[in-house]
Amino acid sequence: MMKRKEQWNRWVVTAAALCCLGIIHFSLDRAVFAGVGNDDFDHQSGKLYRAYDAVPEPYLAADSGDRNLAGFYELRQYPGSPPRIPHAADITFSGNARDCLACHAKGGYSAEFAKYIPVTPHPENSLCYQCHVQKVTDERFVQSTWQSITPPRLGLSFLASSPPSIPHSLQLRENCIACHTGPAAVVEIRVSHASRGNCRQCHVPTVQQEAFSEFRRK
Amino acid sequence: MKGYHSVQALYGEDRLTKAKIRKNGEMVEVPIAEALDLVASKLKETRDKHGKDSVAIYGSGQWTIPDGYVASKLFKGCLGTNNVEANARLCMASAVTGFMTSFGIDEPMGCYEDIDNADVFITWGNNMAEMHPVLFSRMTANRKRRTGVRIIDFATRSTRTSQAADKSILFKPQTDLAVANAICHEIIGNGWVNSNFVNEHVSFHKGKTNIGYGIEDNFAFTDKDEAISFEDYKLFLADYTPEKVEKISGVSAKDIKYMASLYGDPAVKVTSFWCMGMNQHTRGTWINNLVYNIHLLVGKISTPGNSPFSLTGQPSACGTVREVGTLTHALPHGVVMNEQDRKHAAEIWDVPVENIDPKPTYHTVEMFRALDRGDIKFMWIQVTNPMVTMPNLKRYRNGALKDDRFVVVSDVYPTPTTDVADVILPAAMWIEQEGLFGNSERRTQHFGQILTPPGEAMSDTWQIIEVARRLGFEKQFPWGQDNYIEKIWEEYRRFHSGPKHEMAPYKVLRERSGVQWPFVNGKETRWRFNPKHDPACSNGKDFHFYGKKDNRAWIWARPYEPAAEFPDNQYPFWLNTGRVIEHWHTGSMTRRIPVLHNAMPASYVELNPEDAIELGVVNGEKVKIISRRGEITMPAQINGRGVPPRGMVFVPFFDESYLINELTLDAFCPISKQPDYKKCAVRLEKA
CATH class of the missing domain: 3.40.228.10 (Dimethylsulfoxide Reductase, domain 2)
Structure with a gap:
């Protein structure tokens, strides 16, 4: 069990290469105080309700088939890491970073890419380049033996008829609507019932950090 | 969330499947017939020796309608005591x-x-x-x-x-x-x-x-x-x-x-x-x-x-406790104080009208006080876990543990309440029996049996019937196991005949996914007191509030009056308690559902972020909470799903490892006798 925990810590430390310091600090806290769980971010569920209210129902239900899970993970070093920027962007760090949000705050159709635009679950964080990077070369400095962890299995329901649990941390991803509904959503993780807005009424966050221990009376 | 996974609650490894009785301080397994014999003989012996009001039954808003009905019929109709209460007193009174x-x-x-x-x-x-x-x-x-x-x-x-x-x-x-x-x-x-x-x-x-707060024993208010x-x-x-x-x-x-x-x-x-x-x-x-x-x-x-x-907070708080009237003052129709209502009940129950005592006895808090004092010596607890949920818990646990108190507990899993039991009866869970329940919008629903109860587990209704027959009330409890639910429903329904409360027949309830009463001439009532919807309106006006004589x-x-206990220099914080989405009440079922326990494994104390800074605790660190009645040490949660204002802490009560009710106060509303779990005073220390 301890071993798994160490892996988790290393996993978080690995994220240091890409994430801002404040976030790492918070993640370590979470790892240390396991048991308090996802609730650290729970007080931000207001975002979910506001997004649900703001997105028109037809858009929630629309499906373009533009994106699949393979492409989704291709943009990420490991599940949960910020995706790289898959298109040309002017990275100047000179105050125009908000331009990302012109498209990624609300989504919609992009004539330039002939695709629907994915929506960020955290539009309030406007310094996008702080975490999201571009790819300007395919070459490596030296080869790496890095292996990613296995992505969560799909359809992690506990019973045939029960809703899948939430297999990822909610940090920066409290807003389910952004990624799981709408025409830009990855087809494998689109919900079949986009018009329902209180997601965590049925879907339980279960980030598996250690082996499940059954409840036993002391 | 809970509903989707509820079926897993049937499969906890420690499911109670056999009856147990206390022999020389140890709980030993016995055939259920032997345990029921003991329950009946102990009940009779206690009643003979200490009077009819020395025995009591304490049920629940999770009792099915037949459960509550036979409990009321046996205790109020046959045994002549109004010592019938249910946990809905803590929830809906x-x-x-x-x-x-x-x-x-x-x-x-x-x-x-x-x-x-x-x-x-x-x-x-x-x-x-x-x-x-x-x-x-x-x-x-x-x-x-x-x-x-x-x-x-x-x-x-x-x-x-x-x-x-x-x-x-x-x-x-x-x-x-x-x-x-x-x-x-x-x-x-x-x-x-x-x-x-x-x-x-x-x-x-x-x-x-x-009007007071009922903190003292034998508090009375009219x-x-x-x-x-x-x-x-x-x-x-x-x-x-x-x-x-x-x-x-x-x-x-x-x-x-x-x-x-x-x-x-x-x-x-x-x-x-x-x-x-x-x-x-x-x-x-x-x-x-x-x-x-x-x-x-x-x-x-x-x-x-x-x-x-x-x-309503429980599935059948309305159906069983409020409509069947499993409270000390109530009858399936009306109240014990009313002669007409007593006659009506005695006639349907086939008991002498003198059997039904016109004086209410104890509401829930006072019933557990009476158990502590020794006025009640035998208590049968079904489908509820009072040794987690009673306010000022220590007193009531100590009371239940006293030597000459005899406590029978019917449940599906071991709980802190079965820990104080002298007899444990294994009960059937909801789809292991047939039954009926009633929800917040006056809707009565029928559910069928899908599974066989494990081991010797039986429905709470049938346990009561078995004991009633052992006490000599075969005439009042004549039904066979194949159709007792239908027979009980049709008998109970007679209490409510008339346009104000008419209930649907068993056949209709089996066909529909619930029926809202009053159910008159095949029609449900959606809005009461409105003649467009309610057949009981008869005054020819746009509304008819027919419940009151005028x-x-x-x-x-009604004025503002302060709480029974409030923060002061010594205990400067409010303590508020409640539930979380993952668990039903005391978690005796939901904690045995892997996905729910996994999501919410333990209780915590919510602090306001500024109070946390002042106290010097960060998320997950231990905080000691102290009230005038007890203390508890548990992990802090800051900026969790709930954030109390400065000067308040909140603790979910589902976790039997953190019995927060050892700290709460057993003050109650003098009219409803329902305790206040939301307000008492505590102080905090970094642990």
Whole structure:
């Protein structure tokens, strides 16, 4: 069990290469105080309700088939890491970073890419380049033996008829609507019932950090 | 969340499948017939030696309707004691007395369809996002689909519901009384009173004041109503200007006026929702009255979307406890104090009318006090876990453990309550038996048996029947195991015949997914007191509040009075307790569901972030909470799903490893006798 925990810590430390310091600090806290769980971010569920209210129902239900899970993970070093920027962007760090949000705050159709635009679950964080990077070369400095962890299995329901649990941390991803509904959503993780807005009424966050221990009376 | 996974609750490894009895201090397995023999002989022996009121049964809002019915028939009808109570006393009693005092008849006038019709929802101390998630989603879906729908959360702590709401208004504990009066003050001051409605359908009343808190044993209180005029009522409200109430409640006068303007706008349909925040309140009956006052002044009641709606916390708190009347004063129809009601019951039950005692005995808190004192020596507990849920828990656990007390517990898993038992009877779970239950909107539903109970487990109804027969009441409990549920339902239904409460026949309930009573000439009633929907209306007017003798709904002048215990220099924090979405009450079932335990494995104490800094604790660090009754050390949660205001902590009560009720106070509403789990004083230490 301890071993798994160490892996988790290393996993978080690995994220240091890409994430801002404040976030790492918070993640370590979470790892240390396991048991308090996802609730650290729970007080931000207001975002979910506001997004649900703001997105028109037809858009929630629309499906373009533009994106699949393979492409989704291709943009990420490991599940949960910020995706790289898959298109040309002017990275100047000179105050125009908000331009990302012109498209990624609300989504919609992009004539330039002939695709629907994915929506960020955290539009309030406007310094996008702080975490999201571009790819300007395919070459490596030296080869790496890095292996990613296995992505969560799909359809992690506990019973045939029960809703899948939430297999990822909610940090920066409290807003389910952004990624799981709408025409830009990855087809494998689109919900079949986009018009329902209180997601965590049925879907339980279960980030598996250690082996499940059954409840036993002391 | 819980519903989807509930079936897994059947499969906990420690499921009780055999009966156990205490022999020389050890619990040993015995055949269930032997355990039932012992229950019957011990009950008889105790009754013979110490009198009929030395035995008691304590049930639950999770009792099926047949469970509660046979319990009442055996104890009130056959054994002649009114020692019948249920945990709904801890949960719904103030709602009942609220209805009885304002309308003279129990249970909501509206139905869930109100959600599809209202423009404004006001949640009064009610975290619906976690506690009534399905209804809550119906509300947010309506806000999304229709224009102009608003949700206002009026609460003492910020919750998921506050986050979903268009506006969150926080008030200081107990001051909802003052704010409700201030809203009425504004409604009258701005000329928003619906005079036609008030003149036709409302009368004004006042009751006693400074009514106490029931902290002492044998506390007694009877309210006395006095008719007053509208002018008297206006005079009473003069103390409750928004500006004055702002000082008491911490709610700005502007916000009070805003809420009043929503209730007052004739173009806006308003539904108020509440549950434990208003019911678990030492002035629970009063605050129920006061919210009805608001709706009555503006005539927003009994029409689609205009609804003061008291929600229920358990599946059959309405069906079993309120309708069957498994409370000390009640009968399946009416009350023990009324001779007609006693005669009616005796006739249906086939018992001498003298059997039914006209004097109520103990409400729940007093019943456990009587067990501690020794006035009650035998108690049978079914489908509930009082050794986690009783306030001021230590006293009642020590009482139950005393040498000559005999405690029988029927349950499905070991709990802190089976820990104090002398006999444990293994019970069938919901789909291992046939049964019926009744929900918040007067809907009765039938469920069939799908599985066979494991081992020797049997339904709670059948356990009572077995004991009743051993006590010589074969005549009153003659049914066979193949159709006893149908027979019991049809017998029980006779109590409710008539247009005010007619119940659907067994056959109809089997065919439909629930039927709302009154069910008259094949038609369900969605809005009571409204002649367009309710067949019991007979006055030829636009509404008929037939519950009260004057055919009017009653507005009550009820003042603000402080809580039984409040923060001071020694104990500077409020302690508030409640539930979480993952678990039912004490988690005896949901903690055995892997996905739910995994998501919410242990309880915690919510702190305000600034209080946490002052105390020097970060998320997950241990905090010691100390009240005048006990102390507990548990991990802190800061900026979790709920955030209390400064000076308050909140603890979920589901976790038997952290018995927060050892700290709570057993003060209750003198009218409803329902304890207040939301307010007592504590101090904190970094552990």
